[in-house]
Amino acid sequence: MEKRKTIAHTGLLVLSLLSREDMYGYQMIVELERRSDHTFDMKEGTLYPVLHGLERTGAVEAYEQEAPTGRMRKYYHITKKGRALLKEEEKDWQTYAGAVNAVLRSCTEPA
Template identity: 50%
Template sequence: MELDKSLVSGSMPLLVLKLLEGGDLYGYQMIEELRKRSEDAFRLKAGTLYPLLHGLEEKGLVTAYERTAENGKARRYYHLTERGRDALREKEDAWNTYARAVGRVLKGGVSLA
């Protein structure tokens, strides 16, 4: 099933920060990792990922450095900063609150009385 793009786009910073929590990655690895972990539900375009990563870097949530990757080529790795970890925690909390609320509504658990 194709996911509605508007559902995905708002949560992209959260997903990218979460991926980096596990270790430093470069852009291509992030897209592949996201695809695998979401069981092909999230197929993020590189053209969306890089502006997003650069925006996170501007905010100081991630830092980047160049290093030679396993394939012997230079790649730009991204690293989650302490500020990024704090932002990730906040975003996770907000997402969980939102998801629980949506879940309750969908299950009909909210009374209008």
């Protein structure tokens, strides 16, 4: 499958990652690529505006923590509001994906 230049539903993907553990930006990029079998290749220029938007709405909170290298890293944590948003977004995605699959099935079945 061809890699997409932009990723739709990026907020859903980010919230899903954060629902398991707090992460820093580059960690999210690596995990998204790994968990999607290299289908998603998110760039920092895509990720950080999404994270900042989620932060502005109260879906995530950021905090700094020292990395093993001694450098400070900014980690993101999903909030209660973010978990509710994730649940809503997951439901919307399932509805959307189900509709796409229904159309695909109907077009490949003999008439």
